[in-house]
Amino acid sequence: MEIGEEEFSIPFFKDNGFLRLRCPVCGSFYWTQNPDSRNCGDAPCQPYTFIGDPPTRARYSLDEMRDKFIGYFEAHGHTPISPYPIVARWREDVYLVGASIYNFQPYVTEGVVPPPANPLVISQPCIRLTDLDLVGPTNGRHLTIFEMGGAHAFNFPGREVYWKDETIRLHHELLTEGLGVRSEDVTYKEHFWSGGGNAGPDVEACISGLEISTLVFMKYKVEDGGLRELPIRTVDTGYGIERWTWLTQGSPSGFHPIYPEVIEEIAGEAGVKLDSRLIAESTRLSSTLNLERHEGRVEARRRLAELLNLDLRMVDEALSNMEAIYAVADHTKALAFILSEGVIPSNVEEGYLARLLARRTLRMLRRLDLGDEALLRIMELQIHRWGRTFTQLREMRSEILDALNVEAEKYRRTLKRGVEKLNRIIGQLREKGLGEMPMEVLTQLYDSHGLDPETVKELAPDIAVNPPEDFYSRIAQRHSTVKASPETVEERLKARVEGIKPTEILYYERPEIKKFKAKVLEVIDDVYVVLDRTAFYPEGGGQVADQGHLGYGDKHVRVVDVQRIGKVILHRLGDGDPSPPVGAEVVGEIDWERRLSLMRHHTATHILIGAARRLLGNHAWQAGARKEADRSRLDITHYRHLTPKEVALLEEMACNIVVQDIPVEASWMPREEAERLYGFRIYQGGAVPGKELRIIRIGEWDVEACGGTHCHSTGQVGLVKILGVEHPQDGVERLIFATGPQALRHIQEAYRILEELSGALGAPRDEMVQAVEALKEKEKALEKELSRYVKAASTRKVEELLGEAAEIDGVKLVAVDLGYIGEAEAMEISSQIARRNPYAVAILAFKEEGKGRGFGTARILVSAGEEAIRRGLNAGEVAKALAPYIRGGGGGRPYFGQAGGVDASGIPRALREAEGILREMMRG
Numbered sequence: 001m002e003i004g005e006e007e008f009s010i011p012f013f014k015d016n017g018f019l020r021l022r023c024p025v026c027g028s029f030y031w032t033q034n035p036d037s038r039n040c041g042d043a044p045c046q047p048y049t050f051i052g053d054p055p056t057r058a059r060y061s062l063d064e065m066r067d068k069f070i071g072y073f074e075a076h077g078h079t080p081i082s083p084y085p086i087v088a089r090w091r092e093d094v095y096l097v098g099a100s101i102y103n104f105q106p107y108v109t110e111g112v113v114p115p116p117a118n119p120l121v122i123s124q125p126c127i128r129l130t131d132l133d134l135v136g137p138t139n140g141r142h143l144t145i146f147e148m149g150g151a152h153a154f155n156f157p158g159r160e161v162y163w164k165d166e167t168i169r170l171h172h173e174l175l176t177e178g179l180g181v182r183s184e185d186v187t188y189k190e191h192f193w194s195g196g197g198n199a200g201p202d203v204e205a206c207i208s209g210l211e212i213s214t215l216v217f218m219k220y221k222v223e224d225g226g227l228r229e230l231p232i233r234t235v236d237t238g239y240g241i242e243r244w245t246w247l248t249q250g251s252p253s254g255f256h257p258i259y260p261e262v263i264e265e266i267a268g269e270a271g272v273k274l275d276s277r278l279i280a281e282s283t284r285l286s287s288t289l290n291l292e293r294h295e296g297r298v299e300a301r302r303r304l305a306e307l308l309n310l311d312l313r314m315v316d317e318a319l320s321n322m323e324a325i326y327a328v329a330d331h332t333k334a335l336a337f338i339l340s341e342g343v344i345p346s347n348v349e350e351g352y353l354a355r356l357l358a359r360r361t362l363r364m365l366r367r368l369d370l371g372d373e374a375l376l377r378i379m380e381l382q383i384h385r386w387g388r389t390f391t392q393l394r395e396m397r398s399e400i401l402d403a404l405n406v407e408a409e410k411y412r413r414t415l416k417r418g419v420e421k422l423n424r425i426i427g428q429l430r431e432k433g434l435g436e437m438p439m440e441v442l443t444q445l446y447d448s449h450g451l452d453p454e455t456v457k458e459l460a461p462d463i464a465v466n467p468p469e470d471f472y473s474r475i476a477q478r479h480s481t482v483k484a485s486p487e488t489v490e491e492r493l494k495a496r497v498e499g500i501k502p503t504e505i506l507y508y509e510r511p512e513i514k515k516f517k518a519k520v521l522e523v524i525d526d527v528y529v530v531l532d533r534t535a536f537y538p539e540g541g542g543q544v545a546d547q548g549h550l551g552y553g554d555k556h557v558r559v560v561d562v563q564r565i566g567k568v569i570l571h572r573l574g575d576g577d578p579s580p581p582v583g584a585e586v587v588g589e590i591d592w593e594r595r596l597s598l599m600r601h602h603t604a605t606h607i608l609i610g611a612a613r614r615l616l617g618n619h620a621w622q623a624g625a626r627k628e629a630d631r632s633r634l635d636i637t638h639y640r641h642l643t644p645k646e647v648a649l650l651e652e653m654a655c656n657i658v659v660q661d662i663p664v665e666a667s668w669m670p671r672e673e674a675e676r677l678y679g680f681r682i683y684q685g686g687a688v689p690g691k692e693l694r695i696i697r698i699g700e701w702d703v704e705a706c707g708g709t710h711c712h713s714t715g716q717v718g719l720v721k722i723l724g725v726e727h728p729q730d731g732v733e734r735l736i737f738a739t740g741p742q743a744l745r746h747i748q749e750a751y752r753i754l755e756e757l758s759g760a761l762g763a764p765r766d767e768m769v770q771a772v773e774a775l776k777e778k779e780k781a782l783e784k785e786l787s788r789y790v791k792a793a794s795t796r797k798v799e800e801l802l803g804e805a806a807e808i809d810g811v812k813l814v815a816v817d818l819g820y821i822g823e824a825e826a827m828e829i830s831s832q833i834a835r836r837n838p839y840a841v842a843i844l845a846f847k848e849e850g851k852g853r854g855f856g857t858a859r860i861l862v863s864a865g866e867e868a869i870r871r872g873l874n875a876g877e878v879a880k881a882l883a884p885y886i887r888g889g890g891g892g893r894p895y896f897g898q899a900g901g902v903d904a905s906g907i908p909r910a911l912r913e914a915e916g917i918l919r920e921m922m923r924g
């Protein structure tokens with residue numbers, strides 16, 4: 001992106017004698033007060049010079065730096081704001097918060113909702129997985145979890161807070177006056193930033209080779225690849241709190257100031273000696289080399305060994321260990337935060353990202369020769385450390401540890417199965433003569449079988465495994481953005497409703513309206529009727545649409561579906577029903593039984609999610625719901641399968657809420673107020689657009705933003721019965737349930753079946769289980785007895801058949817049609833013949849019992865004795881040759897083969913031809 005020079009012609013630079021220079025190494029333009037400056041001040045153009053020699057007056061811990069940053073901006077008129085969650089439930093486009101500005105996109109930055117304060121300051125924990133592969137190798141420049149210091153000013157038209165000049169001045173003063181950095185050591189690099197759908201020019205502040213802040217002047221919205229100017233210009237600063245801390249400490253790596261205790265602990269457990277000098281030199285070198293490529297990392301280690309006059313193998317091992325320790329420290333903190341907000345490791349959405357981190361951590365631990373249990377100990381430490389500031393970590397401690405434990409267990413199982421799968425794949429590759437593992441196979445092995453490229457490499461030493469350097473970053477990238485937005489309405493209708501007056505909605509004010517009068521505004525394609533007002537609920541929020549009728553004149557037409565497009569509601573008529581003319585007065589009538597049932601089911605989902613949260617833990621979120629008239633389903637995130645006892649408890653809790661007859665209150669509320677009052681838990685059903693949210697509150701039990709129709713009070717729901725639990729995907733439990741009369745019908749049906757069973761068994765209900773057990777025992781005994789009889793009968797039959805066998809070139813051929821006989825018995829006879837006489841070949845045809853007579857299922861079994869095989873006979877080949885006579889297929893091994901076909905009338909011919917086939921085969 002070409003940026004105009006004038007974007008950076010800022011009074012602060014001019015007034016303070018900054019010069020605009022061009023970096024001879026990277027070509028960037030940058031601002032500095034030092035006329036002798038030789039480069040832009042950022043690595044790799046400028047190597048780190050702060051390691052062991054910080055440019056600040058004092059050293060700060062991470063907590064102190066956060067306080068310093070917030071205190072400074074508060075003193076300069078900014079209101080401190082508490083951090084937002086790290087899981088971006090209010091957004092449709094991303095899963096995790098990757099920058100403080102995510103908190104305010106899109107509603108605040110686009111002017112839909114006012115900012116919580118203006119200007120404001122926040123230290124926001126952020127997670128980015130885009131550089132996952134570099135976390136470790138760059139010694140702390142890349143982290144997956146970090147705190148972004150955001151000082152934000154929102155400039156509305158005619159209401160300017162501050163813009164570029166003040167932003168840079170505030171930054172510079174904090175560095176120089178606040179921390180004592182020499183003014184001429186700071187450089188500001190010109191740049192253009194884009195993220196989260198917005199863009200604008202920015203400057204990157206660098207000291208001693210470290211970029212510590214990005215000051216963005218957000219003024220564009222990215223649209224269709226172009227830029228549109230926003231009415232609101234936003235100051236979006238990203239102060240890297242961890243990097244600022246590192247700068248003041250000059251520590252050997254960027255991880256040391258963040259995780260002093262955690263690094264000690266992991267190194268101690270793994271028996272790794274921490275060599276500060278080696279680490280510091282490696283960090284210095286890392287700033288000048290491109291470590292994104294494997295060659296860069298190899299080169300770094302070679303130079304380090306040379307520099308310190310050490311054995312390369314020793315350096316290699318020390319750095320590999322350090323990288324693993326860094327990654328474990330970083331990933332476990334990220335996991336603690338993600339899991340504390342109720343994300344369950346799984347194969348989809350944010351759960352996938354959690355799983356990616358958990359598995360990578362487990363692998364790093366293995367590299368350090370540490371078992372999975374080390375993960376839990378390290379996690380305890382992280383929860384303790386970060387829980388001081390972020391209390392949700394401590395509150396969710398047991399859920400975090402439990403979820404991780406389950407995930408480690410799942411990973412072990414997956415790996416075991418994956419190894420079997422991998423062996424098959426390796427076999428296939430060898431057969432095809434492929435010496436290299438294709439990328440899509442590697443991705444699939446990782447995604448579906450938990451096998452990372454390193455493990456694949458170990459297990460398949462003769463196959464080249466060459467994953468791209470950024471394998472994990474690519475995988476994370478594929479799963480990080482663009483939540484799926486289900487497109488239910490035909491795109492084409494959107495254009496058709498343009499210009500039509502918004503439909504007046506009757507179902508919110510008075511959900512009990514069954515019948516209403518309205519006027520026809522428009523009819524589209526003869527099937528979609530638009531009214532000026534309606535009480536028909538359109539499909540949305542997981543609730544299916546109302547059905548009913550429209551009456552006009554003497555006609556009565558069906559409404560089979562209702563959809564909402566923008567602010568216009570379309571009523572779809574039944575096939576062939578005549579549409580009313582535009583302008584006609586109609587009477588709408590809703591199928592009330594159906595709607596009542598939908599309201600009951602819908603209200604029950606709110607009751608059940610409240611119960612799940614209390615029973616299973618705060619991680620239990622709604623992962624999806626579908627409210628239908630007959631039965632509904634509710635998906636809940638949970639890392640274990642529900643036990644029958646838990647299901648019964650959920651039902652009891654729901655029943656308790658029902659009998660308390662708590663009012664279900666609906667109210668419209670500004671988004672920011674709803675978030676402030678109830679927190680982000682209101683987004684159970686996913687992100688909801690708009691300035692005002694419709695909040696549904698069931699006393700203290702549950703509060704959600706929801707656009708559906710509900711009962712007036714919980715008592716109207718009646719009975720809530722969970723009919724079954726399914727597992728649509730890992731980490732999600734699906735409750736199938738029914739309410740009110742529907743629930744009663746299911747229970748009545750279950751009782752009816754019980755009664756019938758009880759009658760058939762001749763046992764009272766409470767003795768039925770024992771009665772069935774007894775039956776099963778009896779059946780087992782009978783089966784045993786039967787098999788003894790079959791054996792005895794078969795033995796007689798075998799004698800008889802061998803006695804009648806024909807002699808063909810030294811082998812004994814038994815070719816016979818056994819008629820209707822069970823498969824087990826036929827098998828027994830066939831194998832006995834070959835065992836009793838090694839020269840025998842048994843060709844036994846039979847028709848399967850109960851599978852149609854005459855032109856029915858025909859089977860041929862072929863067994864060959866050892867000597868017969870030695871003479872060139874192959875039972876599988878014989879079966880294959882005979883199969884066409886019974887119009888089927890066949891095959892097998894030399895000692896046994898079988899054929900099956902649909903034409904039993906071909907059996908005699910097949911048996912006649914057998915002799916010829918045998919002779920042919922023995923001649924070779």
Ligand SMILES: [Zn+2]
Pocket residue numbers: 023024025026027028039040041042045
């Ligand atoms: Zn440069």
Ligand SMILES: [Zn+2]
Pocket residue numbers: 602603606696706707708709710
């Ligand atoms: Zn609802």
